[in-house]
Amino acid sequence: MKVRGGFRNWSLFALALFVVFGIAACGSSGGSSGGGAGSTGMSVGVISAFGSIFVNGVEFETGTAAINIDDSPGTEDDLKLGMVVVVQADFSDDGTTGTAMTVSFDDVVEGPVTSAVNTTTKSFEVMGQTVSYTAGTVFKESGGGALTPADLDINNVVEVSGVFDSAGQIRATRVERKDLFYNGNESLEVKGIVSTLTTTSATSGSFFLKSLEVRYSGTTIFDDGTIDDLIEDAFVEVKGSNDVVVDGFLDADEIEFEFQDFGDDGDLLEFEGFVTSIPSLNGDFEVNGLPVVTNGQTQWRGGYTQLSDVTLDDRVEVDGTLQDLGGTLVLVAREVELEIEDDVRIEGPLQAIDSSANTLSILGIGVAYSDTTSITEFKDKDDVNTAVDQLAATNWIRIEAAIDSSGNVFATRVEQDNDDEDLSRIILQGPVANIPDTPPGPFTILGVDIALGSGVEYRVEDNPISEAIFFANLLEGRVIKARGTFAAGTLTANRLELED
Numbered sequence: 182m183k184v185r186g187g188f189r190n191w192s193l194f195a196l197a198l199f200v201v202f203g204i205a206a207c208g209s210s211g212g213s214s215g216g217g218a219g220s221t222g223m224s225v226g227v228i229s230a231f232g233s234i235f236v237n238g239v240e241f242e243t244g245t246a247a248i249n250i251d252d253s254p255g256t257e258d259d260l261k262l263g264m265v266v267v268v269q270a271d272f273s274d275d276g277t278t279g280t281a282m283t284v285s286f287d288d289v290v291e292g293p294v295t296s297a298v299n300t301t302t303k304s305f306e307v308m309g310q311t312v313s314y315t316a317g318t319v320f321k322e323s324g325g326g327a328l329t330p331a332d333l334d335i336n337n338v339v340e341v342s343g344v345f346d347s348a349g350q351i352r353a354t355r356v357e358r359k360d361l362f363y364n365g366n367e368s369l370e371v372k373g374i375v376s377t378l379t380t381t382s383a384t385s386g387s388f389f390l391k392s393l394e395v396r397y398s399g400t401t402i403f404d405d406g407t408i409d410d411l412i413e414d415a416f417v418e419v420k421g422s423n424d425v426v427v428d429g430f431l432d433a434d435e436i437e438f439e440f441q442d443f444g445d446d447g448d449l450l451e452f453e454g455f456v457t458s459i460p461s462l463n464g465d466f467e468v469n470g471l472p473v474v475t476n477g478q479t480q481w482r483g484g485y486t487q488l489s490d491v492t493l494d495d496r497v498e499v500d501g502t503l504q505d506l507g508g509t510l511v512l513v514a515r516e517v518e519l520e521i522e523d524d525v526r527i528e529g530p531l532q533a534i535d536s537s538a539n540t541l542s543i544l545g546i547g548v549a550y551s552d553t554t555s556i557t558e559f560k561d562k563d564d565v566n567t568a569v570d571q572l573a574a575t576n577w578i579r580i581e582a583a584i585d586s587s588g589n590v591f592a593t594r595v596e597q598d599n600d601d602e603d604l605s606r607i608i609l610q611g612p613v614a615n616i617p618d619t620p621p622g623p624f625t626i627l628g629v630d631i632a633l634g635s636g637v638e639y640r641v642e643d644n645p646i647s648e649a650i651f652f653a654n655l656l657e658g659r660v661i662k663a664r665g666t667f668a669a670g671t672l673t674a675n676r677l678e679l680e681d
Contacts, residue, residue: 224268224279226453227354230641230679232650234260236268237453238642239279246281251288251370260284262654263319263355264342277644289351291340291359292369293426298330304350305333308371308425309393311350312341316524316584316612317660317680319355327657328358336362336426345469346494347457349374349391368420369431375415384408387430394430395419406438446505450512453498453520456491463509466491472511473499482518496520524660525582525590525627526610529667530575530602541572541580541592544609545670546627548580550592557591562598569595577602584612590627609672610662610680613655620652630671631663641679654679 226237233243248255260266266286270279289310296306304313314320320328333339338360343353359367373390380386384399388411403410411417420435454469464472465488475488485491501514533542541548550557550569559567572578572595581594590611611627623632639651655661665674 221271221282222269224270226265228260228262228264228266230646230650230654231260231262232646232653233257233281234266234268234284235641235644236266238644239270239272239277240644240646241268241270241279241281241284243281243284247283249283249285251286255286260286261319261321261355261357262656265344265354286342288340288370289343289345290371291367292338292371293363294333294335294337294339295426297335298333300330303330305330306392307339307341308369308431309391310371310373311391312343312353312356313350314353314356316658318353319656319659321355321357323357323359328356329658330356333358334361338363338367344454345457346455352455363424363426365422365424368422368434369425370418370420371431372416372418375411375413375417378411378413390417390419393425395421395433396430397433397436401433402435404435404437410438411436446503446510448503450499450501450503452500452512454496456493456495456497459491459493463506464511468497468499468512472509473501473517474504474511474513475517476513479514480516482516484519485517490519491517524584524611525580526608526662527580527582528606528608529577530604531572531578533574534569534572536569541569541578541595543578543580544607544629544667544672546590546629548582548590548592550595556593558594560594560596562596562600567597572597579608605666605675606664607667607672608662608664611660612658613661614657616655616657620655621648624655626661626663626672629667631661631677632671632673634665634673634675637674638676639678640676643678646679651677651679 224237224239229235232240234241243257243260248257248259250259264286266284268281269283270281272279290307292308294305294307295309298305302313303315304311306312314330320330322328337358340357340359341351341353342355343351346352371390371393375388375390378386378388385397387394387396389395415438418437419431419433421431421433423432425431452468452471456466457469458467461467461472464474466473481487481490491497498518498520499512499514500516501512504511504513527543527546527548529544531541531543539550539552541550552569559569561567576597577599579596579598580592582590582592585591609626609629613624613626615625617624621633623630625631637648639646639648660680662678662680663672663674664676665672
């Protein structure tokens with residue numbers, strides 16, 4: 182079913198959400214429980230590794246695929262880690278592999294940085310569009326060289342791939358610096374919702390995409406629609422070529438109206454994105470504009486127990502069936518799972534508690550916590566509330582945590598489970614550092630040395646991969662999960678996993 186019109190009806194693709202979804206009839210992603218397999222279908226999501234490419238936990242061979250990059254023919258070499266792509270493919274019977282027929286990429290915004298990077302909020306602006314990033318966001322120079330958020334300056338030209346939240350802000354999955362200054366040779370691109378539309382004549386006027394003013398005229402080309410389709414809340418992609426920083430506006434050479442074919446009534450769908458509305462006009466909530474309906478058979482995962490647990494801007498994964506309800510396509514959920522965005526996981530024996538400094542020590546890592554339960558949750562194995570004073574050294578604990586702008590680890594959840602002590606299954610997940618020049622070899626996570634044990638299992642999103650593929654995709658700052666034994670400051674891994 183093709184959907185187009187205002188924000189609520191077609192924000193999914195038009196907002197360039199490129200959220201991770203796949204028609205489950207094509208085969209389920211890693212760990213998914215939905216859908217049939219051994220058929221043809223579509224998957225949309227982030228490239229999390231190569232070999233050929235991994236999207237939504239599925240390894241797609243791309244040797245014979247038609248590659249499309251920003252509406253132009255491309256090659257396999259144009260596909261990069263962190264890009265969100267649309268894959269049409271034939272899937273294997275078990276749904277873990279596929280042969281891609283087409284792979285398409287389209288950025289969210291490409292243009293000059295117009296507001297400097299704020300390392301506290303982890304955000305910056307590109308042509309008036311707010312872009313936020315996390316430890317998992319891939320930053321790269323256009324030639325493949327290393328890049329950090331602190332390296333970005335105003336007027337740098339960047340290409341951003343990502344998803345949108347309920348406020349229309351971009352959650353970046355990849356940021357690539359194309360140039361140090363806009364030189365007038367590249368087309369600028371930006372997607373967004375039309376607001377403050379002003380017409381000065383039958384063929385000219387202006388509108389805003391967030392804080393960016395866009396001007397159009399009789400020479401502006403309209404694609405997939407006409408000037409009559411240019412209305413408030415329409416979603417558009419605008420291309421221009423003037424110096425936005427100097428001029429203070431984007432002169433539109435082309436305005437394109439977008440639509441997306443979500444599938445048809447009865448199609449199975451696995452869909453990951455942000456909760457953009459509660460409630461929904463046609464459902465219980467919306468995930469990036471797609472209405473979701475729950476019922477008594479819906480299973481709740483990841484900390485959810487019921488519908489009332491769902492809050493705005495939660496990142497969720499919904500598995501269910503598309504239904505056409507009076508001309509409106511909705512997703513009837515079989516399963517709804519909260520996707521926690523904390524990058525750090527630590528599991529093992531607690532070493533020490535410093536109640537005066539509000540810190541825990543585990544694997545030699547100092548983890549800060551708060552006495553305020555709304556900031557740090559303390560739970561037992563049955564998910565019953567506890568408190569830090571009920572912990573003792575040598576307790577087996579699981580920690581979920583985030584890393585602040587100063588590099589400090591701060592716990593959001595601490596779970597005690599003394600029935601699950603297995604010293605061969607110490608787990609440490611976090612951003613990798615000190616990658617060897619000549620892999621394979623040791624590296625570090627949060628200052629802990631990660632050594633390679635014998636017979637290490639290598640995985641991406643629960644799918645087995647080779648050692649060569651793992652180290653080829655091991656980038657500074659990428660989130661890695663290591664499992665193994667720990668002694669004398671070193672975790673000797675028996676399993677290493679690339680996290681999305």
